[in-house]
Amino acid sequence: CDHGYLIQLAxxxxxxxxxxxxxxxxxPLESAKQHLKDYQNITFSLSDGISFVPEDVEVIILAGMGxxxxxxxxxxxxxxxxxxxRIIVEANRNQEKVRKLLCEHGFIIxxxxxxxxxxxxxxxxVFEHGIEPYQEIDYLFxxxxxxxxxxxxxxxxxxxxxxxxxxxxxxxKEKVKLILSVLNSSERK
Numbered sequence: 001c002d003h004g005y006l007i008q009l010a011x012x013x014x015x016x017x018x019x020x021x022x023x024x025x026x027x028p029l030e031s032a033k034q035h036l037k038d039y040q041n042i043t044f045s046l047s048d049g050i051s052f053v054p055e056d057v058e059v060i061i062l063a064g065m066g067x068x069x070x071x072x073x074x075x076x077x078x079x080x081x082x083x084x085x086r087i088i089v090e091a092n093r094n095q096e097k098v099r100k101l102l103c104e105h106g107f108i109i110x111x112x113x114x115x116x117x118x119x120x121x122x123x124x125x126v127f128e129h130g131i132e133p134y135q136e137i138d139y140l141f142x143x144x145x146x147x148x149x150x151x152x153x154x155x156x157x158x159x160x161x162x163x164x165x166x167x168x169x170x171x172x173k174e175k176v177k178l179i180l181s182v183l184n185s186s187e188r189k
Contacts, residue, residue: 004032067094
């Protein structure tokens with residue numbers, strides 16, 4: 001929950017009536033409690049997962065952590081996801097692992113976007129229940145992001161391209177070819 005800003009935004013602008021603020025660190029959780037002290041129907045939990053989340057939760061947001069941690073949190077509690085209508089993820093890295101895990105467990109990618117702040121990219125992925133066949137390239141680049149090929153998408157992958165071009169391993173060279181082929185095919189659309 002960090003400092004509770006997302007919950008405040010959800011309540012103030014998106015008609016959220018009830019929220020669960022979870023953080024695995026006491027200080028951010030305490031900060032969220034102070035920030036949200038005038039709001040009703042918020043349950044605070046010092047936890048590193050979604051184990052306590054009741055079955056009537058409709059939306060889960062996992063943000064500000066690595067994709068592997070997000071995968072661990074979800075994998076440990078798949079039974080909690082059966083009634084969840086939407087999962088919103090902002091993973092700092094390993095987004096492809098989160099995409100693959102959720103898509104292999106009955107979710108589809110319904111929206112994706114990349115935002116930049118201070119030259120740092122933040123990739124937001126929205127999942128809903130459904131079945132759709134995805135390929136490995138979809139997990140890596142994001143099927144919607146790749147198709148839209150926004151300026152943010154191009155900026156992110158050109159930045160990664162420069163990093164991989166400095167590495168002389170065969171795996172890095174394969175990554176360079178793949179990124180170039182995606183950027184080139186996306187630019188032609």
